[in-house]
Amino acid sequence: MxxxxxxxxxxxxxxxxxxxxxxxxxxxxxxxxxxxxxxxxxxxxxxxxxxxxxxxxxxxxxxxxxxxxxxxxxxxxxxxxxxxxxxxxxxxxxxxxxxxxxxxxxxxxxxxxxxxxxxxxxxxxxxxxxxxxxxxxxxxxxxxxxxxxxxxxxxxxxxxxxxxxxxxxxxxxxxxxxxxxxxxxxxxxxxxxxxxxxxxxxxxxSTIIEILRGLTFQISANSFFQTNTRQGDVLYKLIEDCAFLKGDGSEIVLDLFCGTGTIGLALAKRVKPVYGFEVVAQAVSDARQNATLNFINNATFIEGDLNKIGSAFANNLPKPDIVITDPNRPVMHIKLIKFLLRLRASRIIYVSCNPATCARDLNYLCCGVPEQNIEGRYRLSSLQPVDMFPHTPHIECVCSLELR
Ligand SMILES: C[S@@+](CC[C@H](N)C(=O)[O-])C[C@H]1O[C@@H](n2cnc3c(N)ncnc32)[C@H](O)[C@@H]1O
Structure with missing residues (x-):
């Protein structure tokens, strides 16, 4: 830890x-x-x-x-x-x-x-x-x-x-x-x-600037940003490690719950396109601005509610190799779980600040939901806690899932 x-x-x-x-x-x-x-x-x-x-x-x-x-x-x-x-x-x-x-x-x-x-x-x-x-x-x-x-x-x-x-x-x-x-x-x-x-x-x-993983981020008051900057650096480095990028810039990344674009932008210079989804309009606008601030032009940020996705969600995007998902404390909506299981990206990196909801989502992704005839498709290959909230009972986890 x-x-x-x-x-x-x-x-x-x-x-x-x-x-x-x-x-x-x-x-x-x-x-x-x-x-x-x-x-x-x-x-x-x-x-x-x-x-x-x-x-x-x-x-x-x-x-x-x-x-x-x-x-x-x-x-x-x-x-x-x-x-x-x-x-x-x-x-x-x-x-x-x-x-x-x-x-x-x-x-x-x-x-x-x-x-x-x-x-x-x-x-x-x-x-x-x-x-x-x-x-x-x-x-x-x-x-x-x-x-x-x-x-x-x-x-x-x-x-x-x-x-x-x-x-x-x-x-x-x-x-x-x-x-x-x-x-x-x-x-x-x-x-x-x-x-x-x-x-x-x-x-x-109206915004403040912070630096993480050598990148500059503009943050509005309503946009999420990691509360502990120093450990944020540790967290994002771990996510990058878990992505096991090939290094040839060929991978496509889907960054769900992307906030101000931090994770996707930290990976962007070593991958092909990055697509980020986020519900808070100010955060999406910060993410776009952050791509510009860091001279990154292969990242696209889209405003949308991931609890309300339809069957055509992300149909117009190329199939990603790596999905990052970093939801708030509640579980992911079952529609999003189903989408991920249909998508079959080779790797999902699930980042969570709530071990209880994380455990439920990992269980669905790995073992499915038998009562709904949903089959699990992933194997949990690693789980690393990161102490983002020292001296509190809270813990962040980075979980790596591989397609079976
Ligand atoms: C834990 S934060 C992670 C943000 C980003 N990945 C980071 O590391 O800075 C979760 C993000 O999900 C967004 N969010 C919450 N509910 C959402 C929803 N239903 N659809 C899309 N985004 C949502 C929040 O606004 C927040 O920016």
Missing amino acids: FTVFSLHVMQMEFSFGPKGWVPAEQLQEKSTDECVYALGLHAPGFFDKVLNVNKCLLQSDSANEKSGNESRATWRRTAIVEDYGVQEGRRKHHNVLEKENENMHEFSQLCKNAGGIQSWGFLRGMCNSHTGFLKHLMLRSGRNVETGLPELTVNFVTSSDNPECLRPLVEKIATIPEVVSIVNNVNTSIGYTSVGEKEYTLYGK
Whole structure:
């Protein structure tokens, strides 16, 4: 198993909550006053219990702290906690709101002017009541390709379409040198997903750059990108090894669930064409742009929902030699399993961050689904876990399947 000891997790998603959740073992130690309003991580299995996180050990220093300036606290504290009182407790918050902080006063006025949102509502997370404005805070770090210095994107996910409400907060955060982009994703659903129906760029650019396997990738806020860049390099090298490319540039690659095109593009210079499929429009557009950025002209990226494929899916494409499939945590749709079994590519590389759903899909591909008269056609030739999420129970697996 590959493990890193020095972490650099590129993306973290935090949630806002109406009050901080205190684990039972700490109830004695903490007064409940300390815990009003939360910005942090969900307790496992409970979306309405948000554990305050003041410093995230999985984040890069620049995402956690303002390096080189001892006098300023972490940027999260500076921008959100100190100025807006989200984590400071109800009493302090009242002081900040009503007496002390001009910005906060302006801010609450702004909120009221902008469509009747109450300032208190602004600070409440959605949680069970489904009220409030701020849902999630997503931090993503990348680097400047010329200087190599860290860059940060800040993505506020809100429950309604009122980007002006964020303006005072944006002005504060924009003064942090590492921050190159501040966006607002508006997600009006009652769910906890962070992908917005609309996105506003409130400061700087709308994308961030990261480098993996020597290639440059542009990433939009709604596009998937490996959260752990250093281990991402290890993961993609392993996928390349599992592809057993002949080296004569003759193979055709199908990259399913391709995101910003990372895996396909990492292989593109050593194969014939690469075809990528992905459902998120921004990710497809990033993938196309990434091909251009890396002078790759044999990669085609197609927008489409792999859960809704018809019998004619990919009929117009040449038969691939290698299929990469890298689904989200749920199982692959049975239509896609059937497609892969009909396609009979010589090799499938199945990349998964969920061993349970991965096991089901591998079982179908290898042993078939007898109750549906589906015959399995593959043999699992290798399975390598990669520790993409150190110090958590999660694990990524790269599975190599050969046609029998
Ligand atoms: C685990 S990510 C892998 C992305 C890419 N392979 C990478 O390594 O960066 C899974 C990707 O599948 C996409 N996705 C999820 N459901 C999908 C669907 N039904 N059809 C097509 N793409 C889907 C997600 O948007 C995401 O980009």
